[in-house]
Amino acid sequence: MLFKKLASLALLAAAVTAQAPKGKAFDHIFIVFLENTDYDLANSDPNLRSLFSSGVVLNNFHGVCHPSQPNYFAAIAGDYFDYDDDSSHNLSTSYKTVVDLLEAEGLTWRTYQENMPSVCYTGSSSRSLYYRKHNPFISFDLISKDANRCKNVVPSTQLQADLDAGYLPTPSIPPTSKTMVTIPLKWFSGFLAPLLANPTFNNNTLVVLTFDEADDYTDETNHILGMLLGDAVKDIKNTVDSTFYTHYSLISTVTSNWGLGNLGRNDINKPLSNVFSFVAALTGYQNVDVTNPPPLN
Ligand SMILES: *[C@@H]1O[C@H](CO)[C@@H](O)[C@H](O)[C@H]1NC(C)=O
Numbered sequence: 001m002l003f004k005k006l007a008s009l010a011l012l013a014a015a016v017t018a019q020a021p022k023g024k025a026f027d028h029i030f031i032v033f034l035e036n037t038d039y040d041l042a043n044s045d046p047n048l049r050s051l052f053s054s055g056v057v058l059n060n061f062h063g064v065c066h067p068s069q070p071n072y073f074a075a076i077a078g079d080y081f082d083y084d085d086d087s088s089h090n091l092s093t094s095y096k097t098v099v100d101l102l103e104a105e106g107l108t109w110r111t112y113q114e115n116m117p118s119v120c121y122t123g124s125s126s127r128s129l130y131y132r133k134h135n136p137f138i139s140f141d142l143i144s145k146d147a148n149r150c151k152n153v154v155p156s157t158q159l160q161a162d163l164d165a166g167y168l169p170t171p172s173i174p175p176t177s178k179t180m181v182t183i184p185l186k187w188f189s190g191f192l193a194p195l196l197a198n199p200t201f202n203n204n205t206l207v208v209l210t211f212d213e214a215d216d217y218t219d220e221t222n223h224i225l226g227m228l229l230g231d232a233v234k235d236i237k238n239t240v241d242s243t244f245y246t247h248y249s250l251i252s253t254v255t256s257n258w259g260l261g262n263l264g265r266n267d268i269n270k271p272l273s274n275v276f277s278f279v280a281a282l283t284g285y286q287n288v289d290v291t292n293p294p295p296l297n
């Protein structure tokens with residue numbers, strides 16, 4: 001089977017405080033990252049294909065660099081700051097992320113990291129397949145060195161406890177995991193299906209399934225598969241959206257949905273930051289056609 005590993009899920013969700021803005025297209029977003037898989041391979045995988053009729057297939061989605069880690073930086077910070085490795089880094093307090101934009105408007109978030117040994121764990125790996133390179137939150141000092149924030153960087157095992165307690169942060173960012181190739185089927189049936197059936201979880205919720213990067217580093221377009229699931233897309237399920245998206249679209253979709261500020265980076269770099277079109281239609285965001293993507297590898 002396919003995936004080398006199932007990577008990082010971050011649930012970027014927003015649970016809502018009294019003064020927080022109301023999302024125009026969804027109330028929660030849960031983003032799941034899988035690891036290194038070329039578009040063609042993902043698109044032909046029977047497990048993934050079995051989900052196609054339940055959601056929207058994004059067939060023009062792109063990673064922004066290599067290897068894994070800088071793609072995760074990009075997905076929460078709007079840039080990868082020329083990092084080109086999977087080593088441990090601490091990005092200073094001058095580097096804001098989407099967390100700052102969410103909190104500024106009273107939205108909540110939590111990241112559920114698969115196999116993470118403990119809350120706010122800063123080590124680079126563990127014996128249970130946790131890797132820091134798939135958990136961008138812990139690399140930003142504005143999160144890792146702020147105890148109040150870092151308590152939201154949690155092992156994925158906390159997700160069920162949160163749901164049982166009726167808590168679903170507005171954006172959540174899913175578990176990081178590295179699971180070998182036989183796991184995906186188990187993961188889909190054991191993890192994703194119960195979430196989608198859980199009324200606390202699937203309550204005007206957008207689930208984004210994507211990959212950190214293409215496996216073929218010679219693919220200049222870094223083409224990966226994306227999917228939208230959850231009841232936020234129930235009226236447009238079994239459709240394909242061919243708009244050009246990148247990891248920066250994750251941030252611009254979040255900021256557009258809730259009318260948040262921006263990071264002033266590639267999250268506002270129009271060619272790279274198209275907003276998922278069903279959201280753009282509700283927020284008035286103008287997407288641009290991209291016929292010749294810039295090199296993204
Ligand atoms: C990052 O900061 C932590 C303290 O929070 C420290 O233990 C670690 O060595 C630092 N890592 C790097 C790569 O600077």
Ligand SMILES: *[C@@H]1O[C@H](CO)[C@@H](O)[C@H](O)[C@H]1NC(C)=O
Nearest residue numbers: 016027166199200201203204
């Ligand atoms: C769904 O969300 C609405 C509005 O935020 C809330 O009132 C309701 O309790 C939620 N339902 C569940 C099952 O959590």
